[in-house]
Amino acid sequence: QVQLVESGGGLVQAGGSLRLSCVASGRTFSNYAMGWFLQAPGKERESVAAITWNGASTYYADSVKGRFTISRDNAKNMVYLQMNSLKPEDTAVYYCNAVRRPEARSLATVWSWGQGTQVTVSS
DSSP: OOOEEEEOOEEEETTEEEEEEEEOSSSGGGEEEEEEEEETTTTEEEEEEETTTTTTOOOTTTTTTTTTTEEEEEGTTTTEEEOSSGGGGEEEEEEEEEOOGGGGGOOOOOOOOOOHHHHEEEE
C-alpha cells in the first residue's frame, strides 16, 4: 500500500507564499495522475489542483487559478503545490492523492489519505 506524506504547511500572512510537498512510497507513483485537496474546518474535502502522470496537463479550481501551481517529479515520487498570493480563505489542511480523472478534479482517489499539512493564512 502506498503511503503519502505531506509537508510544507505553516502560518503565513495574507499575500505570502508556501510550497507544499508530498512524497509517495512505492513504485507506482509515476503511473498515476496526482491531485492536491483541501479540507477547511467544518467543510467537505475539495479538489484544488491536479496533474497528469507525466506533468503535461494541469487543472485548477477557479478559486486558485493564477495563484497556485502544481508540479511533480516522478524520479523522486513527489508532487508539489506552489501557493502564492495566499488568502485567509485558503486556510485548511492540504492533502495529496492519486486520482483517476485529473480533468474532473473529482474526489475519487486511489490511495489512503496521509495526515495532511496545515496551512493557516492570517489577515
